Amino acid sequence: MRYTSVIIGVSVLFFMAMIPGKGHLKFDESFKDLGIVKQGEINTYSFSYTNSGDKKVRMASVVAASTCLHIQTIKDSIIEPEATAEIIVDFDTNKHAKGEFAFGITVNSNADNREVKLKMFGVLE
Numbered sequence: 001m002r003y004t005s006v007i008i009g010v011s012v013l014f015f016m017a018m019i020p021g022k023g024h025l026k027f028d029e030s031f032k033d034l035g036i037v038k039q040g041e042i043n044t045y046s047f048s049y050t051n052s053g054d055k056k057v058r059m060a061s062v063v064a065a066s067t068c069l070h071i072q073t074i075k076d077s078i079i080e081p082e083a084t085a086e087i088i089v090d091f092d093t094n095k096h097a098k099g100e101f102a103f104g105i106t107v108n109s110n111a112d113n114r115e116v117k118l119k120m121f122g123v124l125e
Helices: 002-018
Strands: 025-027 031-037 042-051 057-064 069-071 084-092 099-109 115-124
Touching (some): 025 115, 031 042
Antiparallel strands (some): 025 042, 042 084, 099 115
16 A cells, blocks of 8 residues: 555656646846926836746747837847846836826746736826
C-alpha cells in the first residue's frame, strides 16, 4: 500500500512537470489619474510591470487609443521571469482639446493575461 502511494505521488509530480508554465504581466497600476494637466506641454508617464510568471513573456504590441499619446519604443520585447520593465507614454497636450480626457492603452503579449488594458485620465486646462 505504501509503495502504491509513492508511485502515485511520483507520477503526479512527473505529470505536473510536463504542464507548461506561463508568463504573467503584473502592472504596479493599471490606471493613472493625471489630475489637472496644462495644455501646451508634452508630459511623460510610465506604467511599470513585472513578469510574475515562470516563463518568458514576449510583448507583441502596445497600442494607444489616441493620437495624443506616443508609446516610446520598448527596450526589450522579451521579459524574463521576475524581471521588471516599463511602458513609457508621452502625452502631447497640444493635440487634445481642453476639458476632461480618458485614454486607453492596450498591451498584447503571449502571457496568460494576453491583453491588458491601461487607462489614463484627467483634466486638460
